[in-house]
Amino acid sequence: MKTKKNKDRNALWMSSIDNAAKFIMLLCFLIGAVVIALKQDAWNAAAENAVTLSPMVKSMMSNLLLVYLVVGGIVVVALMCCADKRRVRAQFESIGLTNHAGMTPVLLRKHQERNHSQIIIWEFRNYSIPLEEWEKKRAAIETALSINIIKIEYSAAKRHIRIYAVPASHELQPVIPWSDCYLSNENFVLTLGESHLGLMTVNLNHIPHILIGGSTGSGKSILLKSLLMQAYRKGAVIYVADFKGGVDYPKIWHEKCRMCTDERALLYYLTQLTTVLESRKKQFAESGCPNLDAYNQITGENMPRLIFACDEVAELLDKTGADSERKKLIAQVENKLATIARQGRAFGVHLILATQRPDANIIPGQIKNNMDFRVCGRADNVLSQIILDSTIAADQIPKDTQGRFITGDGTVFQGYFFDESKL
Ligand SMILES: Nc1ncnc2c1ncn2[C@@H]1O[C@H](COP(=O)(O)OP(=O)(O)O)[C@@H](O)[C@H]1O
Ligand SMILES: [Mg+2]
Structure with missing residues (x-):
């Protein structure tokens, strides 16, 4: 019981740390963009005056803001995905969704359902956890991920699990x-x-x-x-x-x-x-x-x-x-x-x-x-x-x-x- 409480607290901490980390990362990224935008003229001038640099480097210098936004954006999104994955793992650990070896499912991707844009499909590598176990923990998963689950199914020859869900705020009307x-x-x-x-x-x-x-x-x-x-x-x-x-x-x-x-x-x-x-x-x-x-x-x-x-x-x-x-x-x-x-x-x-x-x-x-x-x-x-x-x-x-x-x-x-x- 005590371990469960500790796990819950850990998951909560992890989640708030992750959110804070995401926020700081996004803020730093935006500050970087503003600094580069302010200094873009200086970079342009440096690119024009530098005779020894290759044309590709020069063009990157004169379009530094664009390069920063594209490359930096990709890095930020990748880091956020990692943070998401870590958070989900911590949540699953806290609700005891693990296989016999104590491994938790890993979030592979999250994407919109093609015909219903409000539905998000969460796909996990399930490490041999049977579908019945996911179903048993359905309510706990809903709370942990703050979602309403529509259905859970196998995919990739039972190696993956797909959860179709809407955000927890999307409740069906009572009347x-x-x-x-x-x-x-x-x-x-x-x-x-x-x-x-x-x-x-x-x-x-x-x-x-x-x-x-x-x-x-x-x-x-x-x-x-x-x-x-x-x-x-x-x-x-x-x-x-x-x-x-x-x-x-x-x-x-x-x-x-x-x-x-x-x-x-x-x-x-x-x-x-x-x-x-x-x-x-x-x-x-x-x-x-x-x-x-x-x-x-x-x-x-x-x-x-x-x-x-x-x-x-x-x-x-x-x-x-x-x-x-x-x-x-x-x-x-x-x-x-x-x-x-x-x-x-x-x-x-x-x-x-x-x-x-x-x-x-x-x-x-x-x-x-x-x-x-x-x-x-x-x-x-x-x-x-x-x-x-x-x-x-x-x-x-x-x-x-x-x-x-x-x-x-x-x-x-x-x-x-x-x-x-x-x-
Ligand atoms: N679709 C519905 N949406 C909201 N309330 C409902 C709905 N169906 C039934 N109710 C409520 O539940 C009560 C019982 O419904 P009823 O159809 O008589 O139940 P049952 O036949 O299963 O005993 C109704 O009087 C109504 O207040
Ligand atoms: Mg009746």
């Missing part, structure tokens, strides 16, 4: 109200929120089903409703399963969506959806169309996308305490959801399911494995593991945030705050 300008023009793209990389979108043409996880109050319902509202505006027919007696879905939703408020209605609607799926399969095959967009384009029809949504899928599929009749019904529901999950993409039938229950058996593998777009809000390790197959949501989504989600590939975003009273 971003939905505005119609976020509605995508693209077919069939839904916008979820904003990450450090820009708008977070999902294209149902490519990724047909969405699974949303998160504990109570993490923002699942608002995210789900914002997606449903966008899909509705784009002409989709929406089916919503809500067994909570209409608390979650006020009247306005009942006017715009087909609501299933009990299990019989649920099975009826799911049967309808799978029947439509089968008939679309035949129609598409007959007209030689691979998917819904192609079919609509070729035939000139406007066949809508169908979306089945459920805010708490565990409620539909929970078999605990169920009698045999109910178990049979749940099995049928599972079966139909699995069919849509497997085959829905080409035929424009989609699932958007949410859950807060950290129960591994709630969503059967044949449904979950076909839900490629998964996001998780504030969650414990178990729920995060169920939704994303890793604990990143538990590790990276702060407990006090609402509407903050993370995707399987580690992209954190703030979902739009959608106010249904303005629907």
Whole structure:
């Protein structure tokens, strides 16, 4: 403990010494430039009068300020980079990011990401420190380097590590109200929120089903409703399963969506959806169309996308305490959801399911494995593991945030705050 404190103090000292050294170096460089600029005339005269000097030396003397700025600038930048490297090493030492031999990663370069100028890529020689170790120390690295990490990945055949980050001052907004300008023009793209990389979108043409996880109050319902509202505006027919007696879905939703408020209605609607799926399969095959967009384009029809949504899928599929009749019904529901999950993409039938229950058996593998777009809000390790197959949501989504989600590939975003009273 004492050593850690000492290390922290050392790192702090090193960092302030480095900053002071950088400042003094820059100051000296600028004073040198001013002195040379003031004496440039004298150097010019000396260059003209010196007969024995070569023309190259003479020309350097008459352009001394330029030479000084170029050569001196390169030296100063190189020295600053060394100072940066030393500071980073000291910081890593203080947080214990070392390999078995006690070696810390070395900063190789820092540069802007090509498509997102606010993102800086830090590249390190990692000296055999596995990516998992970097991930474990993510929060400590963020504090040490004063950054917000977007992602960490291997490069150069695992010899290097790349950290994509924004400065610590770049925080995601805690609330971003939905505005119609976020509605995508693209077919069939839904916008979820904003990450450090820009708008977070999902294209149902490519990724047909969405699974949303998160504990109570993490923002699942608002995210789900914002997606449903966008899909509705784009002409989709929406089916919503809500067994909570209409608390979650006020009247306005009942006017715009087909609501299933009990299990019989649920099975009826799911049967309808799978029947439509089968008939679309035949129609598409007959007209030689691979998917819904192609079919609509070729035939000139406007066949809508169908979306089945459920805010708490565990409620539909929970078999605990169920009698045999109910178990049979749940099995049928599972079966139909699995069919849509497997085959829905080409035929424009989609699932958007949410859950807060950290129960591994709630969503059967044949449904979950076909839900490629998964996001998780504030969650414990178990729920995060169920939704994303890793604990990143538990590790990276702060407990006090609402509407903050993370995707399987580690992209954190703030979902739009959608106010249904303005629907
Ligand atoms: N995107 C968001 N931005 C800001 N606050 C949000 C957002 N989503 C939800 N919240 C806040 O969190 C509360 C709970 O949201 P809700 O969607 O009902 O959570 P859940 O369905 O996960 O229980 C909301 O009443 C709202 O105050
Ligand atoms: Mg909810």
